Amino acid sequence: MTAAVRTFDEIRLLAGRSLRHIPRIPEKAFGAVILPLVFVLMFSYVFGSAISIPGGDYHAYLVAGIFAQSMVGTVPGIAVGVASDIRSGLMDRLRTLPIWSGSVIAGRTIAELAELAGGMSSSRCAACSSAGRRTAPCSRPPARSASCWCRPSRSRGRECSSA
């Protein structure tokens, strides 16, 4: 086995470990999946009609903002996870194993990304349906540019950096 394959294996195993945490720490999954969903629904249905942005689309602005907020919000999650590994002594054990030391953080990051992707796709559905209620179906360019992060194939090369 080459070193690269071995490292890939280590990352896969440690990502698997962090993925197992997701159903076992429901409060964390709540923060990643339910919270952005609630934000999207609340700010579009409850406050949406009261707010208007001069020369822009409030809905596109809102969804992009919530996506960005959710993504930044996973960073402290990773940091807290790593810190608790250090405090519990697990990190010491992993560091005395003959593995690439970065694989611990890489594995955790991959698991967090998977959780985030779950949260983002449910929020995206909510964003599309609320956009559909307010205006035309999800085909309006601003709304689409906000939600294309999760489906680049259908955005046909449209600017995705808003997410």
Place this chain on the structure above:
Amino acid sequence: MRILTTLLAPSEGRALVAGHDVVAEPRAVREQVSLAGQQASLDERLTGRENLILLGRLQRLSKRDAIARTSELLERFGIAHAADRQVGTYSGGMRRRLDLAACLVVHRPVVFLDEPTTGLDPASRADMWSAIEGLVEGGAALLLTTQYLEEADRLADQIVVLSGGETVAAGTPSELKARVGDRRVHLSLPDAEALQSAARVFERLEPELDLRAHRLSVPAPQGPQDLRAALDALEDAGVAVEEAALSRPTLDDAFFALAGEQSDRPVLEEAAR
């Protein structure tokens, strides 16, 4: 210990573990050692079985081997019944046993244990001790730290006593005990007056007196013969005795004698082979 397991870089000096330098070849050292820390260093959200399988797979066991080895270890350490519960729900003794099992998933020639029985009840401690003895019989070199001298006495072949960061003494348990002296006779007397008379009887033997508890002890190199002689001598002098006992020095005596006054927080380190 953290230096020897490559977790910390030494500020000076050089250390070799199983022939590899901890600074120059950390990876080679990590191939040789396993560590059980002071806390049970396991993933609390995984089950006992998942923890061991993960560690086995990270050390390049095949999936099938890791599963088989895990079942064997869980059985051996008496945690098979809780194998599929999250480690967060385990008792202290079960965690420590699982932690020790985690050291053994893949055989390593050098094992480091950092206070493996601190905070355990006596039954769990006895279990840990027999597990550790089994590990040494399996051919691993073991370095363990402990604050319990009884534990060092039972498990270690070589003991290094540390106090205030300095080596106070080193040797086998019997060497350390021999330094403190031989067996002693301990006598309890009813009152201070009897204690003074007894002290006069044993003047030549330089008795140790405890004035508050009315106790006295004298060296007894001959063991039971000296005990009988001491009781006879007191009877001849007409001194009543409440209790009499013969004891051999424990490592605790050795430690107090060696570390003396300077010990604020004693740490004992031992290496068994």
